[in-house]
Amino acid sequence: MSGKEGKGAVKDSRSQPTLVTDPFGDTLRRLRESFRTGRTRPAEFREAQLRGLGRFLQENKQLLLEALAQDLHKITQLDCAFIRKEPFGLVLIIAPWNYPVNLTLVPLVGALAAGNCVVLKPSEISQGTEKVLAEVLPQYLDQSCFAVALGGPEETGQLLEHKFDYIFFTGSPRVGRIIMTAAAKHLTPVTLELGGKNPCYVDDDCDPQAVANRVAFFRYFNCGQTCVAPDYVLCSPEMQERLVPALQSAITRFYGEDPRSSPDLGRIISDKHFQRLQGLLGCGHVAIGGQSDGSDRYIAPTVLVDVQETEPVMQEEIFGPILPIVNVRSLDEALDFINRREKPLALYAFSNSHQVVNQVLNQTSSGNFGGNEGFIYLTLSSWPLGGVGNSGMGRYHGKFSFDTFSHHRACLLSYSGLDKLKQVIYPPYSDCRRKLISWAMSDQRCTLL
Template sequence: MDPFEDTLRRLREAFGVGRTRPAEFRAAQLQGLGRFLRDNRQRLQDALAEDLGKSAIESDVSEIIMCQNEVDLALKNLHTWIKDEPTATNLFTKLGSAFIRKEPFGLVLIIAPWNYPLNLTLVPLVGAIAAGNCVVLKPSEISKGTEKVLAELLPQYLDQSCFAVVLGGPQETGRLLEHKFDYILFTGSPRVGKIVMAAAAKHLTPVTLELGGKNPCYVDDNCDPQTVANRVAWYRYFNAGQTCVAPDYVLCSREMQERLLPALQSAITRFYGDDPQNSPSLGRIINQKHFKRLQGLLGCGRVAIGGQSDESARYIAPTVLVDVQETEPVMQEEIFGPILPLLTVSSLDEAIAFINRREKPLALYAFSNNNQVVNQLLDRTSSGSFGGNEGFIYLTLPTLPLGGVGNSGMGRYHGKFSFDTFSHHRACLLSPAGMERLNEIRYPPYSDWSQQLIRWAMSSQSCTLL
């Protein structure tokens, strides 16, 4: 017995009769999503604290408020986004109307991860709803508290004939992927991303893959080490380092490393106190499996700061490693925890070469008082996103897309980019049914004069003159 068959049939039938297409329906569902966030804020904060040890403020700024902002933006701009977009015509099509229509794909599958289990589930959902799709949401089974809230409460705020939350682990997700969807957005690891893409390929289903990677952070000699330490430490240890766009390792000179270490220690102490385990601002590792993995990475290089752990509390201290070799495990996999390796390079060119011989990262960061250094990193590398003297605060800007490149993913979303991702941009040309005499020049046989006129009508110069 297929556990998903009835649900998927119900959603496809709803889409088939056009239930999700009216702007009024889309707005009503977005409003329901906004009410879900407002009505259940405390429940969501409690669930995020249970799953990841998140403080209320961290849950608000990185999850709840960001979701609410996406809802508000979509509601404000919905009627503008869904309008047909007029385009230019040439001489042959001058009497017609050329435009782009944004159509929903149909039945969309969103597979979310556990590290930001509300944000990375609902932000894509906003775009899918705004674009007029029916949606199957698959929250992560690892973040059990948030999964429970989404499964039990979210359906009460959305039209259940058009939206469904499905549960399960890898086996159930595999069975779900055997079905044909019209679009899939997956957030997770490159390894699982390949599985999702292979399943989608069987149905020629388009995908957006938001994957991870090792995000480099270059620190130039020409900068204030304490300023850099404050920013890098906050971004590295936010959500206990379980952020796909967090700086994953630092590249700097030997001299800068010596200046950076005491600055990092100072920042960690100011942020989390002398005993970070008792800090309400430091989250916890999601489960024992990931805790064990991270504990193993503490054996790489040499611990310069932190290194303490408590398995019963799923706690790993904010840690800095030095004397790390490129071949060690901590440099071969995305860390996804509160561990920051420092590697030394002799020059900017060596840092760029180091970055470019690895897979393209989801994010790349550069710190320097010299704008030319920052711009060289920007110009000579490739990454999903880039921060100059800054970290992933750009995620709070819906005007900027989130998306990877190469091994770190494909596609993009956030703000209007989400709407565009879940919309088919249909090319349309409407011509008058009459006035056939004007079209006769297009038909054979072609005289020398008609050939010349056709070529001129097709050229950009004719469009400019008209």
């Protein structure tokens, strides 16, 4: 480029002085900052980018042809193709304890439907369900193609030393990294359904009781042990003053004056998890609840206020019936708070203003999103579930489960008796043949090889 690099060019480190340790840092920071501003999101921008790419191909066709001739002496041939979905082979499914039936069997359905052999590893923490899955489920399946593996972290580690053709894991980001590291040794593809701290923004312009009803239901459902539950609330101090009494009203209506005696409030899965959650009760100030009993692994539906971002309750996924409220002064501050943290599995926004809800949707990233609603989307069997970034990778549920456990194999079938017709694609290439090939390449019904 006349001795100058284009604005979008990344410098070749081979041409840099040896003292330069990171020749790509400035470029990558510039691109990431552009993405953060939302510049690439509007459809008009994407369309303009694609039009620019099209112009590049049209206006520089000869340059590209000459470059291909120089590099590869490259010419193409034409045919038709299709995609065939095939099973990967031997699949490992590692399931969690919080929904030990649903989160075990839903991915299993996809793996079996796709035609795989499966090793199922249920959680050792949910002991009752583990026993049923290990002793009873194999009686209903072909045991030459299905097995249940039992044990804790040590046994899971031993299992991961073996080669699998696909691994599906549901659990924490910390363990997800261990799974991915083990899979990398064999170049095994993975789906990681992880967790994270799911934000819930509550705008000043909303009905606090309607919001409280939905937030309380989805926060305390399954005693808060749900990966897509709202993990903390962001709102103004003024909204907090209105929201806390509404949350108290909702909790009392759902679970009575004594939530411990309610048949609708669950318990913490283990002593270890109970002790961890009990420690989080010391963060901020308890506005609602806060009672606990280790003998029953009971923690009351709790709301914490005056919570600081640096406190432990804001540093880890809570996975229990505790709801911190963090104050922000504006929507922009809330968006900045969300975007400074890891991308969550779910994100929720409540407002009477569609503009506000859409602004939260447009200026954030999460695995799933709920506008004026909680995780009711999980009841939609055709709806994909999955995280992004720190909250996971891959999708499943319904057809997405089948696709996850299938290798999408690109196939080409050609007729053996049409070699005369194919002579046009064989060298040597006259001007006439080149024009014919160029015309065929522009036909959308043809597949280019």
